[in-house]
Amino acid sequence: MSQSSDCIFCKIVKGEIPASVVFEDEHVMAFMDIFPIAEGHILLIPKDHYTNMLDIDLELLPHLARRLALLTRQVDKAFNVGGVMNIAANGAGAGQEIPHLHFHVIPRGRDANYGFRFPPGYREEMAPREKLESIAKKIQEAA
Numbered sequence: 001m002s003q004s005s006d007c008i009f010c011k012i013v014k015g016e017i018p019a020s021v022v023f024e025d026e027h028v029m030a031f032m033d034i035f036p037i038a039e040g041h042i043l044l045i046p047k048d049h050y051t052n053m054l055d056i057d058l059e060l061l062p063h064l065a066r067r068l069a070l071l072t073r074q075v076d077k078a079f080n081v082g083g084v085m086n087i088a089a090n091g092a093g094a095g096q097e098i099p100h101l102h103f104h105v106i107p108r109g110r111d112a113n114y115g116f117r118f119p120p121g122y123r124e125e126m127a128p129r130e131k132l133e134s135i136a137k138k139i140q141e142a143a
């Protein structure tokens with residue numbers, strides 16, 4: 001198990017600071033977010049310290065993804081508000097504040113005043129096909 005000494009989520013894994021744990025096994029842990037956006041807001045993390053999806057061990061990911069789906073179903077069943085968001089911010093530019101990979105699992109109903117938002121008017125013009133094709137190629141080439 002590899003933790004980082006100054007990481008708040010590693011401290012939770014090591015039991016150095018308290019958390020309300022929803023699920024835990026050898027590799028992952030899920031606990032209540034201390035500043036919940038909504039009742040039922042939880043965080044799922046790998047126990048080992050990875051910064052985000054840019055450095056997570058791909059061998060661990062199927063285990064993490066399976067647990068993400070199971071927790072999402074549990075939150076959906078427990079709160080039943082019509083939806084559940086899964087959010088992971090990768091890097092400060094994407095809004096990541098704690099640099100230990102975490103997936104937010106957050107109940108969300110249609111009228112909630114929080115959530116993933118697109119800018120106003122973003123559907124006014126469809127992107128030209130050639131542009132989409134060249135951007136798709138750029139991403140393929142980065143594999």
Ligand code: 5GP
Binds near residue numbers: 008043098
């Ligand atoms: P980020 O902005 O990095 O995606 O989200 C970090 C999340 O961690 C925030 O939702 C924040 O409320 C939560 N958080 C920050 N410090 C603690 C803590 O000490 N304990 C718990 N349980 N959650 C925390």
Ligand code: ZN
Binds near residue numbers: 007009050100
């Ligand atoms: Zn950590």
